[in-house]
Amino acid sequence: MDNDYFNYDEFLNTDELLVKIDSEIYNLEHDLKKSKAKNKKIRFLRNLKKSFIDVRLILPYVVTGALSFTSFSFFGHTPFCSDNVKGSLYIKRETDTLGNVRCEEQYEKFDNSKPTITYFSSWNLNNEGYYERIVRIYNISSVGADTIDKMLSNDIKGLDEAFGKPISTRVEKRNTLSKEEFNSSPYLLSTMFSIDEQRYILKKEPFDRNLSDTVTWAAVTILLEMIPLWYRYYYSRFNYNESIRYTIKQYECIDIESMKKRLEDLKKEKQRLRS
Secondary structure, rough: OOOOOOOOOOOOOOHHHHHHHHHHHHHHHHHHHHHHHHHHHHHHHHHHHHHHHHHHHHHHHHHHHHHHHHHHHHHOOOOOOOOHHHHHHHHEEEEEOOOOOEHHHEEOOOOOOOOOOEEEEEEEEEOOOOEEEHHHHHEEEOOOHHHHHHHHHOOOOOOHHHHHOOOOEEEEEOOOOOOOHHHOOOEEEEEEEEEEEEEEEEOOOOOOHHHHHHHHHHHHHHHHHHHHHHHHHHOOOOOOHHHHHHHHHHOOOOHHHHHHHHHHHHHHHHHHHHH
């Protein structure tokens, strides 16, 4: 036969050849009817296998990210989402040597929460006709409670020896004073800060804190994901590209167009033999 598609034995006569052609035509037509369904199944299995390969590729990194996200959330530092945080009560207490006590409470930190002792001198009339007094502020963060109590017991001598150099010195001036104010003696004002964690409110964490948590989580996660990346590079036999190529080859679809061409050629050959 002239057609290269056909490879039948030459000793067959025309009738035997037609029987073989009819048989192949029947098989091809039968296969073509099922080829679309088979291809659909093949594509489904191929895509499913590729999905498994994709999951295998990203799973270590997803697990690492999820674990770090869960850990941050457990400790109240959820990335991307503002947590309800505990706002403790901040207390500012001012006590002077005149026996006055003043307390201020709020659920936000005070701008300056360093404990201090402020020295107020007595008022004097200057050459300009103004009343003035000296105000010196001492940082008492590193001073013991006994020293502070002693100073508040009207022993206002030796402040520099007790607290070191003042962190601030200023002169207050006024044009009028009451007689009681003018005759008042020097005094000390103690400003102390404390936190009452038993009295608190729940509030949304500030944006800058959540942004800091998110950035920290991202940095930590990237560092942790270096571990599976390092293991896969040096020890794992998994190769993503090779696995995809093997899967595509393993689940090749039926070439319907080639089958149709083969069927068409067989029918032409059958018609030629019968003519």
